[in-house]
Amino acid sequence: MSNGLSDARFLTVAEVAEMMRVSxxxxxxxxxxxxxxxxxxxxxxxxxxxxxxxVLNNPVADAGESSA
Structure with a gap:
């Protein structure tokens, strides 16, 4: 029986930055x-x-849009 933690994979900040293509x-x-x-x-x-x-699967609003 798995508690979920043994299946969790953790990434470094550098790995996350590479995946997200950000700094x-x-x-x-x-x-x-x-x-x-x-x-x-x-x-x-x-x-x-x-x-x-x-986060990558969550759609985000266009940065040029305004809420007003």
Missing amino acids: KMTVYRHVHSGDLPAIRFGRSFRVPESAVIA
């Missing part, structure tokens, strides 16, 4: 803002792969 600083901003969940190990962060996939 590492952008990933850190998402982590610190809470938009991307992460676990801290010492001075580094690990992001669940499932969270990255969820």
